[in-house]
Structure formats: C-alpha cells, structure tokens
Amino acid sequence: MTLASSLEPTTEPLFNGLYVPLVTPFTDDLRLAPEALARLADEALSAGASGLVALGTTAEAATLTAEERETVIRVCSAACRAHGAPLIVGVGTNDTATAITALRELAARGDVAAALVPAPPYIRPGEAGTLAHFAALAEHGGLPLVVYDIPYRTGQTLGAGTITALGRLPEVVGIKHATGSIDPTTMELLDSPLPGFAVLGGDDIVLSPLVAAGAHGGIVASANLRTADYAEMIALWRRGSAAPARALGADLARLSAALFTEPNPTVIKGVLHAQNRIPSPAVRMPLLAASADSVRRAAPLAASRK
Numbered sequence: 210m211t212l213a214s215s216l217e218p219t220t221e222p223l224f225n226g227l228y229v230p231l232v233t234p235f236t237d238d239l240r241l242a243p244e245a246l247a248r249l250a251d252e253a254l255s256a257g258a259s260g261l262v263a264l265g266t267t268a269e270a271a272t273l274t275a276e277e278r279e280t281v282i283r284v285c286s287a288a289c290r291a292h293g294a295p296l297i298v299g300v301g302t303n304d305t306a307t308a309i310t311a312l313r314e315l316a317a318r319g320d321v322a323a324a325l326v327p328a329p330p331y332i333r334p335g336e337a338g339t340l341a342h343f344a345a346l347a348e349h350g351g352l353p354l355v356v357y358d359i360p361y362r363t364g365q366t367l368g369a370g371t372i373t374a375l376g377r378l379p380e381v382v383g384i385k386h387a388t389g390s391i392d393p394t395t396m397e398l399l400d401s402p403l404p405g406f407a408v409l410g411g412d413d414i415v416l417s418p419l420v421a422a423g424a425h426g427g428i429v430a431s432a433n434l435r436t437a438d439y440a441e442m443i444a445l446w447r448r449g450s451a452a453p454a455r456a457l458g459a460d461l462a463r464l465s466a467a468l469f470t471e472p473n474p475t476v477i478k479g480v481l482h483a484q485n486r487i488p489s490p491a492v493r494m495p496l497l498a499a500s501a502d503s504v505r506r507a508a509p510l511a512a513s514r515k
C-alpha cells in the first residue's frame with residue numbers, strides 16, 4: 210500500500226479489528242528467538258487478527274539492538290505479507306528529529322502500513338507541543354501514523370480538542386486509546402467520529418466496553434493469547450451481537466486482569482512459555498520475569514474456549 214493510496218479520503222478507517230502487539234521471544238540466555246516469533250506471528254494472523262504490531266511496548270522494543278529490531282520487523286513483515294495483512298511498527302522516541310528519521314527509514318522499506326507513535330515520553334511538551342510534534346511527523350515522516358495516547362507511560366495527557374486536531378491531519382489515521390479509563394474525553398471522541406480515523410482500544414481490561422461504545426478495534430497485548438477470542442469479541446460488537454459479545458468480553462477481561470498483575474509482558478511470556486509456544490519466559494532488564502504464582506493464575510484463563 211502506498212502512502213498516497215492509503216490516505217485517499219474515506220469514511221471507513223484504514224485499521225479496524227484486532228492488531229496483536231507481539232512479544233519478542235528470547236532464549237534462556239536472552240538471545241532473540243526469531244523462529245518462535247515467526248510462529249507467533251503466523252498463529253496470530255491465522256487466528257483472525259487483522260494485522261500485527263511489531264516493536265510495541267509488549268515487544269520490549271527499548272531493550273532491542275538496532276539489528277534485533279530489524280530482524281523483528283523482517284519476521285513480522287514476512288508473516289503479514291503471507292497473510293495479506295498490514296504491519297504497524299512502534300516508533301517511540303521523545304526527539305522529533307529522531308522520530309522523523311526513524312519514520313522515513315520505515316517508509317522506505319515499503320512493507321510497513323503505519324507507525325504507532327506515542328506522545329513524546331517524559332518531556333511533557335504540553336498539548337500544543339505534542340500537536341506540533343505529530344504535525345512535523347505527519348509532514349516529514351512519509352508514513353501513516355497511529356497516535357498512541359498512553360499518559361501513564363508518557364506523562365502527557367491529550368484532551369478531546371487536541372485529539373480532534375490530530376485526527377484532522379490526513380496522515381494521522383487513528384489513535385490507540387490507552388488512557389486507563391473510559392471517560393468524558395473518550396465518549397466525546399466516539400460520539401463525533403472523524404471520517405477515516407480509527408479509535409483502537411489499548412487498555413486490555415476495558416477493550417470490550419470501549420468497542421461496545423463505538424471503537425473500531427484494539428491493539429492489546431493480551432491477544433498474544435486467545436487471539437481468536439479477542440478477534441471474535443470485537444467482531445461480535447461491531448455487528449451488534451451484544452449478548453455473546455458481553456459474555457466473551459467479561460471472560461477476556463478476567464484473562465487480561467490476570468496478565469497485567471505484573472509489568473507487561475512478563476506474565477504473557479510466562480503463559481506462552483507454559484503453553485510451549487516460546488522457548489523461555491525470559492525478559493530483559495529492567496523487567497524481571499513474572500512470579501510462578503502469577504503465571505499459574507493466568508494460565509487456565511488463557512486456555513481457548515472448548
């Protein structure tokens with residue numbers, strides 16, 4: 210997909226449904242395990258995910274070398290190509306110029322559908338500064354952007370006016386809404402949908418009510434497990450089948466709650482390892498592997514429905 214073709218005016222967002230931010234599997238001695246990543250990518254797309262997110266927070270992207278990041282993108286891109294699915298890549302930096310360089314490099318590859326970009330972490334440039342940052346990325350980055358609104362990690366909140374201004378930038382194709390709540394700003398956003406602008410839930414435990422209220426889908430780490438059920442829950446809400454959607458949503462919220470009892474993605478990796486899907490539950494510091502108790506509590510909830 211070219212930038213020009215993906216930005217043609219349309220009322221339907223470019224992205225809807227489930228996007229799985231894949232974990233990065235390691236060996237016990239913390240080397241990248243690309244074969245396991247390739248299997249996870251194929252399984253997620255075979256299970257009904259609309260696309261993949263590479264190098265999200267869940268991927269421990271901050272601890273990967275440049276060479277490892279390239280391997281992760283290459284492996285995820287191959288899976289997306291095989292399934293005809295879009296690949297979104299996380300770009301997290303608080304320096305506007307560095308972010309533009311990273312976006313341009315991604316755009317030049319030709320296999321990345323969009324970048325998932327948080328408000329500049331730690332700096333707290335204010336809403337006007339954040340808007341200017343994204344406007345610069347939109348103008349010079351050469352790639353569609355999904356704004357990652359996650360104030361508990363970035364330290365920067367965004368009000369409805371700023372989100373609307375971001376959504377009016379043609380290159381900004383959506384927002385990953387992970388503000389920790391469904392609040393008046395959320396409802397304003399969903400009440401006046403911008404044409405072609407996707408609202409994707411990023412707070413795992415409240416994904417179901419957010420989609421019920423009109424979100425187009427989600428990017429949730431929990432969907433590394435029970436991917437088919439997360440995809441189905443979103444599809445059920447989107448076609449108005451409220452009763453089964455509500456029941457499945459409540460079931461998945463219990464799983465998400467168990468997976469987030471310790472820092473993401475430590476419990477998810479523990480459960481994937483218990484399911485023999487990755488070679489090790491290892492995470493890189495400063496994360497510490499999840500406790501056996503947390504993994505034991507989450508594992509039964511992560512078993513697929515019979």
Ligand SMILES: O=C(O)C1=N[C@H](C(=O)O)C[C@H](O)C1
Pocket residue numbers: 230262265266267268362411412413428429430431473474
């Ligand atoms: O990597 C992601 O994308 C996600 N990261 C969030 C986080 O760790 O804060 C959680 C969300 O489910 C997806």
